[in-house]
Amino acid sequence: MDKIVIVGGERLIGEVEISGSKNATLPIFASTILNQGENIFHNVPNLKDVETIGKVLRNLGIRIEAEGKKYKIDSSEILNDEAPYELVKTMRASILVLGPLLARRGRATVSLPGGCAIGARPINLHLMGLEAMGAKIELSRGYIEAKADRLRGASISFDIPTVTGTENLMMAATLAKGKTVLQNAAMEPEVVELANVLIKMGAKIKGAGTRLIEIEGVDELHPVEHRIIPDRIEAGTLMVAAGLTKGNIRLIDCPIDHMEAVILKLRDSGMEIEKEGDGSVRVVGNRRIRSVDVKTQPYPGFPTDMQAQFMALMCLSRGLSVISETIFENRFIHVSELRRMGADIRIQGNTAIIQGVDHLSGAPVMATDLRASASLILAGLAAEGITEVSRVYHLDRGYEGLDRKLAQLGANIRRVKEGE
Ligand code: EPZ
Numbered sequence: 001m002d003k004i005v006i007v008g009g010e011r012l013i014g015e016v017e018i019s020g021s022k023n024a025t026l027p028i029f030a031s032t033i034l035n036q037g038e039n040i041f042h043n044v045p046n047l048k049d050v051e052t053i054g055k056v057l058r059n060l061g062i063r064i065e066a067e068g069k070k071y072k073i074d075s076s077e078i079l080n081d082e083a084p085y086e087l088v089k090t091m092r093a094s095i096l097v098l099g100p101l102l103a104r105r106g107r108a109t110v111s112l113p114g115g116c117a118i119g120a121r122p123i124n125l126h127l128m129g130l131e132a133m134g135a136k137i138e139l140s141r142g143y144i145e146a147k148a149d150r151l152r153g154a155s156i157s158f159d160i161p162t163v164t165g166t167e168n169l170m171m172a173a174t175l176a177k178g179k180t181v182l183q184n185a186a187m188e189p190e191v192v193e194l195a196n197v198l199i200k201m202g203a204k205i206k207g208a209g210t211r212l213i214e215i216e217g218v219d220e221l222h223p224v225e226h227r228i229i230p231d232r233i234e235a236g237t238l239m240v241a242a243g244l245t246k247g248n249i250r251l252i253d254c255p256i257d258h259m260e261a262v263i264l265k266l267r268d269s270g271m272e273i274e275k276e277g278d279g280s281v282r283v284v285g286n287r288r289i290r291s292v293d294v295k296t297q298p299y300p301g302f303p304t305d306m307q308a309q310f311m312a313l314m315c316l317s318r319g320l321s322v323i324s325e326t327i328f329e330n331r332f333i334h335v336s337e338l339r340r341m342g343a344d345i346r347i348q349g350n351t352a353i354i355q356g357v358d359h360l361s362g363a364p365v366m367a368t369d370l371r372a373s374a375s376l377i378l379a380g381l382a383a384e385g386i387t388e389v390s391r392v393y394h395l396d397r398g399y400e401g402l403d404r405k406l407a408q409l410g411a412n413i414r415r416v417k418e419g420e
Pocket of ligand 1: 122371
């Protein structure tokens with residue numbers, strides 16, 4: 001397994017481009033199941049998770065051709081309805097084919113996604129919604145066996161605003177008979193982007209980006225061409241890198257309008273973040289990092305996917321900060337590794353109390369999930385000495401060449417292939 005070696009202390013200077021959004025790409029790729037033709041997507045990020053959703057779609061008989069960041073996805077033929085365990089276990093977002101398969105084929109056999117490092121992550125709300133739309137669902141041998149002659153519109157209320165739950169049911173509803181209403185829906189930009197693509201395909205959707213989404217079923221959808229929006233979490237991660245290294249960087253194609261809660265907290269910590277004319281953003285870190293409290297919330301609140309990265313920044317702040325994680329029950333796995341670098345962090349339930357320290361020390365550390373690995377790399381940029389982050393396959397799931405981008409900005413960082 002590869003590892004990433006960082007010698008801390010370099011200020012980040014220069015500019016990098018933000019890649020396409022992982023969490024927009026995955027549901028949009030799944031939505032091609034709903035039409036029957038050649039879809040073209042631009043600005044697709046080169047990520048392990050994108051490779052995996054591609055394998056899931058190919059396994060259904062869908063033809064995919066990638067030319068760099070341009071993907072052609074031809075969903076004219078679907079030869080089977082199964083998303084097997086071997087694929088779903090590597091990426092739980094594969095569950096996003098369930099709704100579209102039911103809508104197009106009237107049946108689906110999808111492996112139940114297991115838990116993951118950050119929490120149990122049940123999918124009861126996905127299944128509740130599909131049953132409300134008339135699907136018959138059985139769980140057997142670790143698989144979801146779902147059947148529906150034709151889904152019918154329903155009024156569905158989510159106990160929790162689930163992102164992929166909203167996406168799965170919104171996709172299923174586009175071809176259902178009648179009107180579906182999703183209450184307490186997720187409002188993430190990636191949900192809105194999926195709705196934009198579905199509407200381009202001919203779907204009738206109102207209210208995406210609010211807690212109430214209405215979908216009027218139609219008989220068929222047609223293929224589309226679309227550019228994937230930039231990744232707000234990658235952008236936030238690079239902003240924290242500038243904050244930690246007192247850097248001065250320019251982020252090209254930065255989705256600042258999707259990052260209000262994160263920008264507010266970074267400015268509170270003392271950073272300067274300004275939009276420039278051409279869709280880029282100037283980010284300047286200052287000498288003093290002020291302590292800031294954060295509580296993760298569904299969008300438009302502070303995103304849970306930025307919690308670990310922001311904690312790395314708070315480790316070097318002047319004072320005490322309190323970070324509460326309200327979305328996932330076990331998303332502090334990075335804390336023990338940050339402590340090994342000298343961070344002063346105490347955990348009480350779903351709250352972490354960070355006492356800023358003067359410096360962190362490089363150390364061998366281990367990544368356990370996608371955003372925890374980013375957090376450890378960020379801490380390594382600012383730490384004194386050498387940090388080695390192992391198990392970086394987590395990182396490659398959701399960041400397109402983060403080490404290459406940081407090196408481009410002047411970080412002393414390199415990837416060491418296993419056995420080198
Ligand atoms: C999406 O996951 C993202 N993944 C996650 O990003 C992100 O952390 C999460 O939303 C929250 O923003 C993709 O978009 C592919 P949820 P998702 O359903 O949809 C509970 C990353 O790092 N819940 O919004 O799986 C659940 O346990 C990844 O890029 C139920 O109880 O998250 C959690 O506590 C990590 N029952 C809360 O809702 C359900 O049926 C929010 O989960 C569904 C969810």
